[in-house]
Amino acid sequence: MEQMSPIVRTIIKIAFAPMFVFGAYIILHGHLTPGGGFQGGAIIASLMALYLVAFGATKWKKKLLSGIESGGLLVFIITGFLGLFSGYMFYNFLSGSDIPIFNQTIDLMPGWEHANWAPIWSGGTVSIMNIAVGLEVIAALSLIIITMGLFVFDKKEDA
Amino acid sequence: MVEWTIFLFDAAHILILVGIVASALMVVKFKDLISAAIALAACSLLVSLEFLILQAPDVAIAEAAVGALLTTAIFIFAIRGSRRREEY
Numbered sequence: 500m501e502q503m504s505p506i507v508r509t510i511i512k513i514a515f516a517p518m519f520v521f522g523a524y525i526i527l528h529g530h531l532t533p534g535g536g537f538q539g540g541a542i543i544a545s546l547m548a549l550y551l552v553a554f555g556a557t558k559w560k561k562k563l564l565s566g567i568e569s570g571g572l573l574v575f576i577i578t579g580f581l582g583l584f585s586g587y588m589f590y591n592f593l594s595g596s597d598i599p600i601f602n603q604t605i606d607l608m609p610g611w612e613h614a615n616w617a618p619i620w621s622g623g624t625v626s627i628m629n630i631a632v633g634l635e636v637i638a639a640l641s642l643i644i645i646t647m648g649l650f651v652f653d654k655k656e657d658a
Numbered sequence: 659m660v661e662w663t664i665f666l667f668d669a670a671h672i673l674i675l676v677g678i679v680a681s682a683l684m685v686v687k688f689k690d691l692i693s694a695a696i697a698l699a700a701c702s703l704l705v706s707l708e709f710l711i712l713q714a715p716d717v718a719i720a721e722a723a724v725g726a727l728l729t730t731a732i733f734i735f736a737i738r739g740s741r742r743r744e745e746y
Contacts, residue, residue, distance in 0.1 A: 525719065533715035538723060545727030552731050644731060651739035 536632025571635030
């Protein structure tokens with residue numbers, strides 16, 4: 500698959516870092532602001548699609564992407580089942596616990612009046628699941644685009 | 659003041675709906691298929707703006723990412739795999 504013109508390639512090079520940061524922001528703030536794992540993952544996956552359109556298909560690791568997709572789904576399901584040890588299914592066992600990640604509770608933060616003003620570490624398992632779904636969506640949509648591109652241009656089912 | 663902002667919202671609403679219909683007609687009418695794909699992306703971007711006005715920012719983000727970028731990339735792949743001009 501050949502490259503596109505230098506104008507397209509330069510624009511993609513300039514837009515790569517801001518689009519990646521915006522997608523990561525949508526994923527990481529999924530429990531506070533609109534968005535979440537699917538939306539941020541779709542943004543980063545469309546960035547991968549733009550990169551593939553502009554620069555052409557080189558060596559893409561389809562096995563690695565497939566593994567990331569399965570791993571994201573496994574992390575989601577395991578996080579859901581881990582709540583069973585503390586109470587019920589999908590119990591938010593991280594919130595207010597001693598594990599030093601995503602464990603802040605809202606009442607530790609004085610003066611909050613709006614739900615969007617809560618600290619980013621107040622997500623609990625919701626943030627873990629958002630990150631897992633984000634990785635899964637990035638890998639799955641990139642895999643779809645890469646498979647279609649390789650099939651259209653190189654006439655290969657497996658590359 | 660309140661009536662003025664409601665009028666602004668209605669004006670934006672009507673403009674966006676007219677834009678959706680116009681870009682959808684462009685998708686049908688264009689004979690250059692890459693132009694038709696770009697017009698479809700514009701239609702989907704206007705649909706996401708409409709979702710934003712109708713107080714659904716979550717759906718708007720998903721529509722903008724999937725509709726305006728991913729489907730455009732897929733259509734460009736399909737067009738570059740075949741002919742660019744439509745014949746009839």
